[in-house]
Amino acid sequence: MSEKKHTLVTLVENKPGVLNRVASLFRRRAFNIESIAVGQSEQPALSRMTIVVTGDFAQVEQVRKQLDKLIDVVKVSDITEEEMVARELALVKVKSNISNRSEIIQIADIFRANIVDVASDSLTIEVTGEEDKVDSLIELLRDFGIKELSRTGRIALTRGGRGSAK
Amino acid sequence: MKKTGAQILCESLIEEGVEIIFGFPGGALLPLYDTLLLYPQLRHILVRHEQGAAHAADGYARVKHKAGVCLATSGPGATNLVTGIANAYLDSSPMVAITGQVARPFIGKDAFQEIDITGITLPVTKHNYVITRVEEIARVVKEAFYIAQTGRPGPVLIDLPRDVQEEKTEFVYSGKVDLRGYKTVFRGHPAQVKKAGKLINAAARPLIIAGQGVVISQAYGELEELAEKTQTAVVTTLLGIGSFPENHALNFGMLGMHGMAYANMAVQNADLIIAIGMRFDDRATADTKGFAPQARIIHIDIDPAEIDKNVSVDVPIVGDVRQVLQSLNKEVNEMEHKEWLGQIIQWRQEHPVTDTREGDELLPQYVIRQIYEVTGGEAIIVTGVGQHQMWSAQHFFYDRPDSFISSGGLGTMGFELPAAIGAKAGRPDRTVWCIAGDGGFQMTMQELATVVQDKLDIKIAVINNGSLGMVRQWQKLFYKRRYSGTQLWNPDFVKIAEAYGIPGIRVERKDEVISAIQEAMYYPGAFLLEFVVEPEEDVYPMVPPGLTLSKVMELPEAAQSKIGG
Numbered sequence: 001m002s003e004k005k006h007t008l009v010t011l012v013e014n015k016p017g018v019l020n021r022v023a024s025l026f027r028r029r030a031f032n033i034e035s036i037a038v039g040q041s042e043q044p045a046l047s048r049m050t051i052v053v054t055g056d057f058a059q060v061e062q063v064r065k066q067l068d069k070l071i072d073v074v075k076v077s078d079i080t081e082e083e084m085v086a087r088e089l090a091l092v093k094v095k096s097n098i099s100n101r102s103e104i105i106q107i108a109d110i111f112r113a114n115i116v117d118v119a120s121d122s123l124t125i126e127v128t129g130e131e132d133k134v135d136s137l138i139e140l141l142r143d144f145g146i147k148e149l150s151r152t153g154r155i156a157l158t159r160g161g162r163g164s165a166k
Numbered sequence: 167m168k169k170t171g172a173q174i175l176c177e178s179l180i181e182e183g184v185e186i187i188f189g190f191p192g193g194a195l196l197p198l199y200d201t202l203l204l205y206p207q208l209r210h211i212l213v214r215h216e217q218g219a220a221h222a223a224d225g226y227a228r229v230k231h232k233a234g235v236c237l238a239t240s241g242p243g244a245t246n247l248v249t250g251i252a253n254a255y256l257d258s259s260p261m262v263a264i265t266g267q268v269a270r271p272f273i274g275k276d277a278f279q280e281i282d283i284t285g286i287t288l289p290v291t292k293h294n295y296v297i298t299r300v301e302e303i304a305r306v307v308k309e310a311f312y313i314a315q316t317g318r319p320g321p322v323l324i325d326l327p328r329d330v331q332e333e334k335t336e337f338v339y340s341g342k343v344d345l346r347g348y349k350t351v352f353r354g355h356p357a358q359v360k361k362a363g364k365l366i367n368a369a370a371r372p373l374i375i376a377g378q379g380v381v382i383s384q385a386y387g388e389l390e391e392l393a394e395k396t397q398t399a400v401v402t403t404l405l406g407i408g409s410f411p412e413n414h415a416l417n418f419g420m421l422g423m424h425g426m427a428y429a430n431m432a433v434q435n436a437d438l439i440i441a442i443g444m445r446f447d448d449r450a451t452a453d454t455k456g457f458a459p460q461a462r463i464i465h466i467d468i469d470p471a472e473i474d475k476n477v478s479v480d481v482p483i484v485g486d487v488r489q490v491l492q493s494l495n496k497e498v499n500e501m502e503h504k505e506w507l508g509q510i511i512q513w514r515q516e517h518p519v520t521d522t523r524e525g526d527e528l529l530p531q532y533v534i535r536q537i538y539e540v541t542g543g544e545a546i547i548v549t550g551v552g553q554h555q556m557w558s559a560q561h562f563f564y565d566r567p568d569s570f571i572s573s574g575g576l577g578t579m580g581f582e583l584p585a586a587i588g589a590k591a592g593r594p595d596r597t598v599w600c601i602a603g604d605g606g607f608q609m610t611m612q613e614l615a616t617v618v619q620d621k622l623d624i625k626i627a628v629i630n631n632g633s634l635g636m637v638r639q640w641q642k643l644f645y646k647r648r649y650s651g652t653q654l655w656n657p658d659f660v661k662i663a664e665a666y667g668i669p670g671i672r673v674e675r676k677d678e679v680i681s682a683i684q685e686a687m688y689y690p691g692a693f694l695l696e697f698v699v700e701p702e703e704d705v706y707p708m709v710p711p712g713l714t715l716s717k718v719m720e721l722p723e724a725a726q727s728k729i730g731g
Contacts, residue, residue: 012347020285020288021288062474065471065473068471070293070347071348074347
C-alpha cells in the first residue's frame with residue numbers, strides 16, 4: 001500500500017485532555033503527526049482539529065475509526081480525497097540589513113506576505129497559504145539566513161456548501 | 167435537601183441498579199466509605215488487593231450482563247486496578263471503576279498517594295472522567311454506566327477527589343444522557359443484510375464463527391435459528407464458548423491456536439465464513455494471510471473499527487448481533503448442506519481431540535472432564551490463563567450461556583479466583599468452579615480471604631503440574647526444551663486453603679478424582695482440590711505461531727497410540 005499525506009478534520013468537545021486522547025491513538029500506532037492545529041469551531045463548546053499524518057489508506061482509516069470511538073470526538077473525516085481549502089500560517093524571522101532589506105520585502109510581496117516586524121538586523125514575515133507556497137518562500141528566505149521559524153500546521157475545510165465535519 | 171458528593175455517588179449507583187461494589191478503602195476514600203454505612207443496599211465486598219476488585223467486577227459483569235463496579239483509593243489503589251481494567255477493556259466487559267483522588271488543592275503537587283490515573287488508564291478505558299465539582303457527580307455516573315453498558319461494552323473510570331466527596335449540592339438524577347460524540351448503531355444496514363443473505367443462500371460450504379458478541383448481545387436463540395434454518399456448522403472463539411450449545415449437532419467446537427483440528431479444517435475449507443461478534447484475534451485466526459483462503463467473509467460486529475482491522479471482509483454489517491441476526495434470519499432460505507457437514511463430521515472422527523487418553527497417570531484433561539461429568543455440565547467455569555484454561559475450553563462441554571468465564575484478550579494469569587468471586591456474588595444460584603493453574607493461582611490467592619469473609623461457595627480446582635505449563639510447552643517445542651524460569655516450587659495448596667479455613671483435598675491418583683470432586687460438591691461452602699497432574703502434559707492440538715490454521719499439530723505420535731474411547 002502506498003503512503004501519502006492524509007488530512008483528518010475532527011470536531012471535538014472543548015474539554016481538558018481531549019488533545020491527549022486524540023494524540024494518544026496516533027502514538028499507539030506509531031504515526032508521526034506532521035501537524036496538528038486546534039481552535040474554536042463555529043459551534044460553541046466544540047473545537048475543530050486538523051491533523052496531518054502520513055500513512056497508507058488502511059492504516060489511516062483504522063485510526064480514523066478509533067478516533068470516532070472516542071466519546072469526546074463528535075465527528076472525524078478524512079478529507080484527503082475531497083476538494084478542500086487548506087491553509088497554513090508561518091512567521092519567519094530573517095536576518096537582514098540595510099543593503100538587502102528591500103530585496104527581502106520584494107520577495108515577500110510576490111508571495112503576498114506581510115512584514116510584521118522590522119529591526120535593525122532582522123525582518124519578521126507573516127505568510128499564509130498552502131504548504132508548498134509557504135515552503136517556497138521559506139526556501140527563498142534561507143539564502144538570507146533564517147533566525148527563527150514558526151509554522152501553525154495545516155487547517156482545512158472542504159469546499160462548497162456541505163460541511164465535512166458537522 | 168442538599169447531599170454530600172459521597173451520598174450523591176451512592177444514590178446514583180443505586181439508581182443504576184448497582185447491588186455490589188468490590189472495593190478496598192484508603193485515605194482518599196474515607197468520606198465515601200463513611201457514607202457507605204448509610205446505604206446497606208450497596209453490598210461492599212472487601213477484596214485483599216485492588217486487582218481482585220477489578221477482576222471480580224469483570225466476572226460479575228459477565229454473568230449479570232450489566233456493569234460491575236469496583237472501587238479503589240488514590241495512588242497505589244488506583245494503579246493496582248489497572249490490570250483488571252485492561253482485562254475488561256480487551257474482553258469488552260462492562261465496568262465502572264471508581265477511584266479516590268487527593269483533594270483538589272493537592273492535585274498536581276505530587277501529594278501523598280497522588281497519581282494521574284485518568285492519564286494511566288486512557289488507552290485501556292472506553293472513557294474516563296475526573297470529577298472537579300460536586301454538581302458533576304450524578305451526570306458523570308449516569309454517563310459512565312451508559313457508556314460502559316451500551317454499544318461495545320467496556321470499562322469506564324471515574325476519578326473522585328476526596329474534597330468533592332464532602333461538598334454538598336442538590337441531588338437530581340436525570341434519566342437521560344446527552345453525548346453528541348457517542349453513537350451506537352444497533353440495526354444493521356438493510357442493504358448489507360440483504361447482501362449477506364444472498365451470499366448465505368448461495369454458499370455450498372458455509373461456516374459460522376460465533377464470538378463473544380453473541381454472548382454480550384444474548385443472541386443465543388437468533389444464532390440457533392440461523393444455524394438450524396441454513397444447516398450451517400458453528401465453531402466458536404474462546405470467548406464465544408457458550409454462545410451455541412456444545413452438544414448441538416451443528417457445534418464443532420473452538421477454532422484457533424488450540425482449537426479442534428476439525429474446526430480449523432472447516433475454516434480452511436469453507437467457501438463462506440459468517441463471523442458473528444468476533445474480532446479476528448490472532449489466537450483465533452493464526453496467520454491471517456492464509457486464513458480461510460477459499461472463503462468470502464461476512465462480518466457482523468457492533469464496533470465499526472473492527473471491520474477490516476485484522477482480516478478484510480466482503481460484507482461488513484455494523485450493528486447489534488441480535489438485531490442483525492433477527493433481520494438476517496428473514497433473508498436466508500431453509501437449506502441443507504449434508505455433504506459439507508458430513509465432511510466436517512468425518513474430520514471430527516479422524517481427529518478426536520476431545521477424547522482423553524487412557525492410562526494410569528493423572529491427566530489434567532481427565533480432571534476437567536470429570537468436573538463436567540460430576541456437575542452435569544451445569545457449573546460456571548472460571549479460568550485463569552495457560553494450559554488449564556485451554557483444557558477447560560476443550561474438555562468441558564458448555565451447553566448454557568455464561569458458563570465459561572475466562573481472560574481472553576489480555577490473557578491475565580490470576581484472573582480466575584477474583585473473577586469467580588464476582589461470578590458467584592452475581593449468581594449465587596449457580597455452581598461456580600474456579601479452575602486455576604498452580605502458577606496463576608499464586609498471583610491472586612490472597613482472595614481466599616475474601617471468599618471466606620463473604621461466605622462465597624466457590625469450588626476451586628488447582629491443576630498443579632509444577633510449572634508455568636504453557637510457557638514450558640513453548641520452550642519444549644520451540645526452544646529445545648531449555649526450560650528457563652518455568653519450574654515452580656509450590657506451597658502445599660491444601661494447607662494454604664486450610665489456613666483460610668477452607669477444607670481441601672490433594673488428589674494424586676486418577677481413581678481418587680471423581681470422589682474428590684463429589685466431596686467438594688457436597689460440601690456446603692468453599693472447597694479446594696489440588697490435582698497433582700502429569701508434569702509434562704501439553705495442550706494439543708496446536709497451531710504453531712506464525713503458521714496458518716491448516717498447520718495443526720496434533721498429539722505427538724507416542725501419545726497418539728494410547729488414544730482411547
